Amino acid sequence: MLRTSFASAALGGVLIAAALSAQQQPQAVVGDATRGKQLFADTFNCYACHGFDAQSGERRLVPMNYPQEGFITFVQNSPLPNMPAFPDASPQQLADIYAYIRTIPADAPALNDLPLLRDILDRKARAAAD
Numbered sequence: 374m375l376r377t378s379f380a381s382a383a384l385g386g387v388l389i390a391a392a393l394s395a396q397q398q399p400q401a402v403v404g405d406a407t408r409g410k411q412l413f414a415d416t417f418n419c420y421a422c423h424g425f426d427a428q429s430g431e432r433r434l435v436p437m438n439y440p441q442e443g444f445i446t447f448v449q450n451s452p453l454p455n456m457p458a459f460p461d462a463s464p465q466q467l468a469d470i471y472a473y474i475r476t477i478p479a480d481a482p483a484l485n486d487l488p489l490l491r492d493i494l495d496r497k498a499r500a501a502a503d
Contacts, residue, residue, distance in 0.1 A: 409470040432456070
């Protein structure tokens, strides 16, 4: 009987702790690419530095190498001198922009998909090792 009461109390404590932990962790925000396109082009004028295709200008955004949470944190707190921080941008707005950027196809192939370049880099690495 005492074991059952103790087990029930312990289980209840675990469930309460899990519920409190879930409340403290931010929920993932689902982005709307259509709204993100408008925010990218008009509201935040991201195109001015990154181009309308997000692949030109100061820094390429395609392919996107950040997870959504990292992108939101970076944009709100940018440490780069050429990238303004947007601390007032909401996580939802930035999730929308992130969703839009993720829909843009990359024009250039990945470096590993260029056999000639890969061969040159391999030869250079072998020469440096010798």
